[in-house]
Amino acid sequence: MLNINKVETFYGNIQALRGVDVKVNDGEIVALIGSNGAGKSTLLMTISGVNKAATGDILFDSKSIANLPPHDIVNLGISQVPEGRRIFSRLTVEDNLRLGASVNEKGKNFDQDSKQVYDLFPVLKDRLSQRGGTLSGGEQQMLAIGRAMMARPKVLLLDEPSLGIAPKLVNQIFSSIKNINKEKKVTVFLVEQNAKKALELADRGYVLVNGKISLEGKGKDLLNNPDVQAAYLEGGK
Amino acid sequence: MGKDLIQKSLKDSLFTGIIALALFGPIVGLRTVAKNEVLVVEPKWFVVLLIVAFCAVGRFFINIYSYKKEQRRGEPSSLGKVISNFLDEKGAQIAIAAIAFSVIFPFMPFADRYWMDIAIMMMTYIMLGWGLNIVIGLAGLLDLGYVAFYAVGAYSYALFAIHFGWSFWICLPIAGLFAGMFGILLGFPVLRLRGDYLAIVTLAFGEMIRILLLNWYELTKGPDGLTGIPRPSFFGLPFKRYPDEGVETFHTFFGLEYDPMQRIIFLYYLILVLALITNAFTIKIRRLPVGRAWEALREDEIACKSLGVNPRNTKLTAFAIGAMFGGFAGSFFATRQAFISPESFTFIESAIIVAIVVLGGMGSQTGVVLSTIFLIGLIEVFRDFESYRMVAFGGAMVLIMIFRPRGILAKRKPTITMGKHG
Numbered sequence: 001m002l003n004i005n006k007v008e009t010f011y012g013n014i015q016a017l018r019g020v021d022v023k024v025n026d027g028e029i030v031a032l033i034g035s036n037g038a039g040k041s042t043l044l045m046t047i048s049g050v051n052k053a054a055t056g057d058i059l060f061d062s063k064s065i066a067n068l069p070p071h072d073i074v075n076l077g078i079s080q081v082p083e084g085r086r087i088f089s090r091l092t093v094e095d096n097l098r099l100g101a102s103v104n105e106k107g108k109n110f111d112q113d114s115k116q117v118y119d120l121f122p123v124l125k126d127r128l129s130q131r132g133g134t135l136s137g138g139e140q141q142m143l144a145i146g147r148a149m150m151a152r153p154k155v156l157l158l159d160e161p162s163l164g165i166a167p168k169l170v171n172q173i174f175s176s177i178k179n180i181n182k183e184k185k186v187t188v189f190l191v192e193q194n195a196k197k198a199l200e201l202a203d204r205g206y207v208l209v210n211g212k213i214s215l216e217g218k219g220k221d222l223l224n225n226p227d228v229q230a231a232y233l234e235g236g237k
Numbered sequence: 238m239g240k241d242l243i244q245k246s247l248k249d250s251l252f253t254g255i256i257a258l259a260l261f262g263p264i265v266g267l268r269t270v271a272k273n274e275v276l277v278v279e280p281k282w283f284v285v286l287l288i289v290a291f292c293a294v295g296r297f298f299i300n301i302y303s304y305k306k307e308q309r310r311g312e313p314s315s316l317g318k319v320i321s322n323f324l325d326e327k328g329a330q331i332a333i334a335a336i337a338f339s340v341i342f343p344f345m346p347f348a349d350r351y352w353m354d355i356a357i358m359m360m361t362y363i364m365l366g367w368g369l370n371i372v373i374g375l376a377g378l379l380d381l382g383y384v385a386f387y388a389v390g391a392y393s394y395a396l397f398a399i400h401f402g403w404s405f406w407i408c409l410p411i412a413g414l415f416a417g418m419f420g421i422l423l424g425f426p427v428l429r430l431r432g433d434y435l436a437i438v439t440l441a442f443g444e445m446i447r448i449l450l451l452n453w454y455e456l457t458k459g460p461d462g463l464t465g466i467p468r469p470s471f472f473g474l475p476f477k478r479y480p481d482e483g484v485e486t487f488h489t490f491f492g493l494e495y496d497p498m499q500r501i502i503f504l505y506y507l508i509l510v511l512a513l514i515t516n517a518f519t520i521k522i523r524r525l526p527v528g529r530a531w532e533a534l535r536e537d538e539i540a541c542k543s544l545g546v547n548p549r550n551t552k553l554t555a556f557a558i559g560a561m562f563g564g565f566a567g568s569f570f571a572t573r574q575a576f577i578s579p580e581s582f583t584f585i586e587s588a589i590i591v592a593i594v595v596l597g598g599m600g601s602q603t604g605v606v607l608s609t610i611f612l613i614g615l616i617e618v619f620r621d622f623e624s625y626r627m628v629a630f631g632g633a634m635v636l637i638m639i640f641r642p643r644g645i646l647a648k649r650k651p652t653i654t655m656g657k658h659g
Contacts, residue, residue, distance in 0.1 A: 049542075050539060071546060074544065079544075088532070088540065090532075090536055099530065099541075102545060148543075
């Protein structure tokens with residue numbers, strides 16, 4: 001479904017991705033783990049078209065999307081939940097959702113789509129007229145995921161959904177991600193620092209080190225891999 | 238605690254006094270006077286002393302005041318908050334009352350020529366403020382060259398009306414169209430810029446248009462300006478005492494005595510309607526996808542991109558629509574003055590319009606009205622003390638920034654609410 005071939009991305013002269021190969025199949029949950037500065041967020045931003053790949057190609061349903069502008073990529077069915085949630089804090093929850101639907105034929109199916117989001121996150125329905133900035137961190141993350149779902153994506157890119165959220169809510173958010181994948185049939189590509197949680201959830205996983213994929217495999221295999229444990233999981237301590 | 242505060246404030250006001258002395262000592266204190274055809278320096282230390290004392294004492298009280306404010310933070314006690322709460326509750330009634338007052342204003346007993354002229358000028362600035370509010374308040378793009386669109390509107394109206402003899406109602410949309418096109422023209426190069434850099438480029442754009450108007454003599458007659466711009470007619474009925482042969486005028490058609498005020502009153506209603514259209518348009522477009530995208534773009538551009546909002550088109554529409562209303566206001570200005578020159582479109586005009594939007598509280602439509610009345614009213618009140626006008630203007634801005642740092646009506650309400658939940 002999503003095929004990333006030897007992608008290299010630069011910030012000015014600094015190379016962030018050094019030839020990344022990642023494959024995400026239809027219906028999978030794929031996790032990408034790695035330390036700070038490994039290039040995880042850069043890879044997601046490159047898929048979304050906010051950063052451009054200098055070399056290499058990104059195929060979505062075997063069509064190249066590497067040179068498309070971000071709004072066309074969202075239109076094709078790849079939505080991103082950016083790191084740090086980036087909700088519009090001075091707009092209402094409803095406005096945030098409506099903005100997520102802005103590619104969906106200018107929000108024609110807003111009622112129907114928003115109902116799906118409320119099914120996932122019932123708390124949002126109670127907060128519709130509240131400003132985004134007044135929500136708790138976990139609720140903001142739910143809003144950010146719900147906002148991305150409003151575009152009816154085929155692939156959902158999630159950047160650190162557990163960042164800065166109470167542990168109790170982290171579990172809830174991870175189970176919603178599973179729900180989105182299983183019930184709504186949305187393919188998920190997940191970037192996480194919380195390697196244990198991410199690999200438990202994922203069908204397959206990749207490890208990114210200094211802009212290169214160093215390991216890949218089934219989620220469970222990676223969890224038990226001694227190198228991964230040493231570097232990213234508590235077991236290595 | 239209290240003693241400590243007073244000590245600190247005293248120290249601070251001492252520094253303020255020293256700075257004021259350094260500044261005003263040479264500027265105010267040493268004045269050159271011509272005596273017996275020789276320039277003599279005449280010291281004016283008493284005036285300097287007064288100014289320094291004023292600055293120091295003022296600083297002292299500001300310190301004490303802002304300390305107190307910190308203590309009662311969160312309490313809705315300041316005057317501005319009371320006003321904005323009151324406007325929230327009674328907003329609709331007040332708006333209707335204000336519009337009703339504006340409609341009957343020309344027939345008030347005190348509404349003579351002088352008051353009508355001020356009212357028309359205020360309405361023009363309110364319309365410009367509302368137009369710029371789309372760009373600054375909604376889309377969050379700080380545009381310091383808004384006067385350029387005002388100028389483009391005025392000149393395109395004037396040129397079409399003079400050379401082709403087209404009526405106001407044909408030229409008005411053309412002027413808006415031209416200004417909107419210039420908005421897109423400005424929009425393209427500044428798409429990648431943000432904040433300060435955007436402000437600098439828009440400022441330069443405003444100056445470029447003015448200098449272009451000044452130097453393109455064949456088209457604009459440069460500094461001489463354009464004269465003989467046709468006055469608007471009342472749907473084909475001119476306001477003239479002695480019309481051309483066979484032309485019916487406004488006063489003969491309605492069987493009235495000729496009165497030059499008729500034209501003024503008509504102009505007043507014209508700008509009132511144009512301003513209200515601007516306002517209604519802004520309120521409406523805020524609820525449409527493009528308006529929502531503007532507000533989202535103001536908040537977070539990357540989030541917008543990741544949601545599939547096209548930032549290029551969104552910014553360009555904001556520039557174009559804001560510019561279009563500037564163009565409408567410009568063509569009104571041209572038809573009212575019947576004479577325009579680049580003199581009328583200097584940077585200070587842009588600055589006043591930006592000040593109106595920012596002092597009103599960015600994004601607040603009512604705030605624009607309040608700050609226009611305040612700023613333009615202030616300038617008018619000080620008309621007799623010409624040289625102190627700008628001092629009062631600057632002083633007023635400083636005061637507002639101290640007491641209402643985010644504008645007179647800073648509280649921004651969510652645009653859409655769905656009633657109460659939970």
